[in-house]
Amino acid sequence: xxxxxxxxxxxxxxxxLETGTDRVPRVAPxxxxxxxxxxxxAHQEGWRVRIxxxxxxxxxxxxxxxxxxxxxxxxxxxxEPSDLTATAEAGIGLDQLRQQLADRGAWLAIDPPGLAxxxxxxxxxxxxxxxxxxxxxxxxxxxxxxxxxxxxxxxVQSGGRVxxxxxxxxxxxxxxxxxxxxxxxxxxxxxxxxxxxxxxxxVLEGAREDLTQVGEDIAAAGLTPAALELVSPALARRERxxxxxxxxxxxxxxxxxxxxxxxxxxxxxxTPLRAEEAHAFWMRxxxxxxxxxxxxxxxxxxxxxxxxxxxxQHQLGDEWISASPAAGAIRWTGDTxxxxxxxxxxxxxxxxxxxxxxxxxxxxxxAVGHFGAYREGVGPLVAGLRRTFDPGGALxxxxxxx
Amino acid sequence: MTYxxxxxxxxxxxxxxxxxxxxxxxxxxxxxLLAALGxxxxxxxxxxxxxxxxxxxxxxxxxxxxRLNRILRIxxxxxxxxxxxxxxxxxxGAAARPAGLQYAPDPSSQSACTIGGNVAENAGGPxxxxxxxxxxxxxxxxxxxxxxSLVELGSPGGESWGPDLVGVFVGSEGNFGIATRITVRxxxxxxxxxxxxxxxxxxxTAGEAVSAIIAAGIVPAALEMMDQSCIRAVEDSVYAxxxxxxxxxxxxxxxxxxxxxxxxxxTEAVADLLRKSGARSVRTAAxxxxxxxxWQGRKKAFGAMGRLSRDLVVQDAVVPxxxxxxxxxxxxxxxxxYGLVVSNVFxxxxxxxxxxxxxxxxxxxxxxxxxxxxxxxxxxxxxxxxTITGEHxxxxxxxxxxxxxxxxxxxxxxxxxxxxxxxxxxxNPGKVVPLHACREWTSIRNAKFGVRSDRASxxxxxxxxx
Numbered sequence: 001x002x003x004x005x006x007x008x009x010x011x012x013x014x015x016x017l018e019t020g021t022d023r024v025p026r027v028a029p030x031x032x033x034x035x036x037x038x039x040x041x042a043h044q045e046g047w048r049v050r051i052x053x054x055x056x057x058x059x060x061x062x063x064x065x066x067x068x069x070x071x072x073x074x075x076x077x078x079x080e081p082s083d084l085t086a087t088a089e090a091g092i093g094l095d096q097l098r099q100q101l102a103d104r105g106a107w108l109a110i111d112p113p114g115l116a117x118x119x120x121x122x123x124x125x126x127x128x129x130x131x132x133x134x135x136x137x138x139x140x141x142x143x144x145x146x147x148x149x150x151x152x153x154x155x156v157q158s159g160g161r162v163x164x165x166x167x168x169x170x171x172x173x174x175x176x177x178x179x180x181x182x183x184x185x186x187x188x189x190x191x192x193x194x195x196x197x198x199x200x201x202x203v204l205e206g207a208r209e210d211l212t213q214v215g216e217d218i219a220a221a222g223l224t225p226a227a228l229e230l231v232s233p234a235l236a237r238r239e240r241x242x243x244x245x246x247x248x249x250x251x252x253x254x255x256x257x258x259x260x261x262x263x264x265x266x267x268x269x270x271t272p273l274r275a276e277e278a279h280a281f282w283m284r285x286x287x288x289x290x291x292x293x294x295x296x297x298x299x300x301x302x303x304x305x306x307x308x309x310x311x312x313q314h315q316l317g318d319e320w321i322s323a324s325p326a327a328g329a330i331r332w333t334g335d336t337x338x339x340x341x342x343x344x345x346x347x348x349x350x351x352x353x354x355x356x357x358x359x360x361x362x363x364x365x366x367a368v369g370h371f372g373a374y375r376e377g378v379g380p381l382v383a384g385l386r387r388t389f390d391p392g393g394a395l396x397x398x399x400x401x402x
Numbered sequence: 403m404t405y406x407x408x409x410x411x412x413x414x415x416x417x418x419x420x421x422x423x424x425x426x427x428x429x430x431x432x433x434x435l436l437a438a439l440g441x442x443x444x445x446x447x448x449x450x451x452x453x454x455x456x457x458x459x460x461x462x463x464x465x466x467x468x469r470l471n472r473i474l475r476i477x478x479x480x481x482x483x484x485x486x487x488x489x490x491x492x493x494x495g496a497a498a499r500p501a502g503l504q505y506a507p508d509p510s511s512q513s514a515c516t517i518g519g520n521v522a523e524n525a526g527g528p529x530x531x532x533x534x535x536x537x538x539x540x541x542x543x544x545x546x547x548x549x550x551s552l553v554e555l556g557s558p559g560g561e562s563w564g565p566d567l568v569g570v571f572v573g574s575e576g577n578f579g580i581a582t583r584i585t586v587r588x589x590x591x592x593x594x595x596x597x598x599x600x601x602x603x604x605x606x607t608a609g610e611a612v613s614a615i616i617a618a619g620i621v622p623a624a625l626e627m628m629d630q631s632c633i634r635a636v637e638d639s640v641y642a643x644x645x646x647x648x649x650x651x652x653x654x655x656x657x658x659x660x661x662x663x664x665x666x667x668x669t670e671a672v673a674d675l676l677r678k679s680g681a682r683s684v685r686t687a688a689x690x691x692x693x694x695x696x697w698q699g700r701k702k703a704f705g706a707m708g709r710l711s712r713d714l715v716v717q718d719a720v721v722p723x724x725x726x727x728x729x730x731x732x733x734x735x736x737x738x739x740y741g742l743v744v745s746n747v748f749x750x751x752x753x754x755x756x757x758x759x760x761x762x763x764x765x766x767x768x769x770x771x772x773x774x775x776x777x778x779x780x781x782x783x784x785x786x787x788x789t790i791t792g793e794h795x796x797x798x799x800x801x802x803x804x805x806x807x808x809x810x811x812x813x814x815x816x817x818x819x820x821x822x823x824x825x826x827x828x829x830n831p832g833k834v835v836p837l838h839a840c841r842e843w844t845s846i847r848n849a850k851f852g853v854r855s856d857r858a859s860x861x862x863x864x865x866x867x868x
Contacts, residue, residue, distance in 0.1 A: 080724065256663055388815075
């Protein structure tokens with residue numbers, strides 16, 4: 001029997017989708033149990049499985065015997081507006097989830113890079129936070145718990161669906177940003193907020209250094225923007241660098257921050273965007289990171305932001321870049337090669353700045369790895385965790401590169 | 403006796419040896435020596451934990467870290483601090499204050515508890531409603547593993563080197579190693595603060611008021627509740643805060659922010675919601691002294707409950723916030739059924755309950771009743787969709803409840819992760835994961851008591867610490 005025949009016998013014809021251009025069979029199990037069954041079999045049979053969501057973020061090109069897509073896991077078992085929690089399956093598109101939450105007056109305060117239909121599982125497993133990280137924290141801060149399936153088909157639950165939870169070790173945080181190396185996320189318990197009653201975006205254009213100073217002034221003034229993002233001209237599609245400030249919350253808080261914004265603008269003038277302009281601005285920014293072949297993020301301390309932006313410009317060019325200086329997070333997208341990326345990662349490691357490769361074609365991703373330049377003692381721990389959650393190496397994930 | 407208990411008086415264990423290293427280097431040397439000898443060790447901070455998590459059995463060495471109490475750096479521009487594990491929570495807060503910053507997690511024991519202990523337990527506190535728990539404030543860690551090796555997790559900017567091992571370590575209750583250097587995130591001190599006290603005729607009404615505030619999209623800095631039993635214990639003590647003794651419950655709500663006008667507007671909105679939800683009266687602290695008095699009553703409530711009886715069982719369940727009214731009523735029914743005094747003081751905004759049972763542990767009949775009532779209360783919280791601990795940790799106290807919320811596979815996974823960090827399970831053995839509920843427990847017990855005593859290992863442990 002071929003792999004395809006075995007999978008069909010195991011999960012039924014409905015679970016097998018079209019074979020991709022690389023002739024790797026694509027399987028879409030319809031339930032977490034089906035994923036457990038599939039991975040348990042893959043482990044026994046020695047199949048190599050790559051994990052996919054909607055196929056809009058990470059390139060679907062890892063060499064594998066089978067592609068497992070979570071796209072049929074698209075249910076939302078619970079939305080609890082009075083508790084501000086929700087439980088959603090990993091394969092639901094963020095756009096659909098957002099709409100269902102909004103219908104109940106709830107909001108998941110994340111705006112990850114990529115297309116609107118990116119799956120929740122993709123966002124969580126890659127921990128790709130967007131500009132809202134400034135005000136609402138990284139992806140992990142929005143998670144109450146996850147259920148995942150290990151590479152040998154075991155179903156594991158972590159956390160729960162309440163606001164605070166210290167029962168047992170926090171395996172949720174291992175999965176958030178694990179890139180699937182420690183299992184396939186199937187269910188996510190989320191922490192929500194109410195839809196902000198006021199939500200406005202202002203943009204200031206100028207020289208990068210001037211805007212960085214304005215960003216620092218805003219932080220020093222004690223303003224609490226939901227997003228404070230420095231965007232390169234090419235990415236913002238503007239003449240000069242843009243500093244975009246999003247204020248979201250109660251009308252009283254937003255009004256107070258609007259008043260403070262003028263004083264902190266360093267003589268420049270923030271332009272308010274109309275609601276549809278603001279929506280288009282942030283969406284264009286998010287989508288920009290899924291257009292070009294390579295995207296990575298780095299995280300330094302806020303005072304290092306300028307130096308890090310200079311470094312990126314010097315080593316790779318800074319055409320498509322977005323930075324949340326106060327959060328110390330910078331995301332770059334463009335075209336580059338293995339040598340340049342490895343050199344950059346080494347240089348950054350010397351500055352105590354990790355580089356996480358978010359997406360790249362397999363030849364580059366496989367060589368460089370999502371992670372690398374580990375600090376002392378981290379490598380053996382990661383390897384041990386890999387062996388624990390994927391003892392047969394069924395899951396094809398470029399953790400450290402070759 | 404000092405080291406035989408933590409903050410929970412219902413568990414006692416006597417360690418063979420207590421060691422108080424005075425420097426990081428001494429700590430490393432001791433851990434390497436114990437690794438060579440194969441002796442189990444239990445790290446301990448100030449011993450204020452409430453789950454028996456820092457108790458050491460016979461055959462174990464207790465490593466008390468309170469002398470490692472240096473604040474190594476406060477970086478105002480990058481809003482972070484680097485500290486040793488024995489730094490007291492409140493002292494870090496005081497040190498950050500001149501820079502206009504705060505360390506937000508504020509457990510009730512903050513005047514004594516240590517940052518290392520906070521990291522081990524993923525400690526919470528009243529103001530975690532707005533600012534998040536310890537896990538949200540730890541950027542990087544230097545960790546001493548059981549084998550004596552050092553690893554560096556996380557980075558000062560908060561991005562991890564690979565998977566988020568800082569997130570995995572925080573809350574691991576000392577099972578993964580000892581945090582020897584901790585980089586914490588500091589946040590700006592709010593420039594405006596308003597504190598409200600609302601009192602209610604019924605627990606249910608107070609619970610419903612909490613839901614109304616949360617559903618309105620307002621995030622108070624803190625939203626705390628105390629029931630009548632707790633109110634009276636506080637008012638009878640030296641911590642009397644002026645809570646109305648006849649109220650069935652009081653809610654303490656605090657709002658803060660950088661802009662006074664916005665804080666005042668939100669405070670008025672909350673006061674309005676409280677009145678509409680059935681509050682008998684709502685008053686705002688008129689001065690900083692009054693605010694401190696209101697908070698002192700809340701923060702010292704556990705101490706005040708010591709007046710009620712000689713022993714106290716402190717529970718720490720979490721339920722969905724909308725379930726609070728029903729769960730509080732059911733807890734009252736359980737207390738009535740067993741004829742016990744249950745006092746509730748808790749983080750209502752997070753749904754984090756602390757139903758505390760006052761009793762005399764020397765009475766065996768009463769003790770059995772307390773155990774039965776505790777188990778019933780925990781089951782009620784689990785049935786409501788909740789969990790068994792929100793901030794105190796599992797330790798040994800809640801081991802028996804773990805199989806109620808996790809299946810054998812998930813518990814097995816936790817154990818497997820623990821073995822990655824500590825293959826021999828020598829650090830803080832017997833905590834968090836109930837071995838009997840995991841598939842592999844037989845092999846674990848064999849491995850646990852294996853003792854290495856070869857001369858080469860012993861000698862290598864005495865090499866100078868780098």
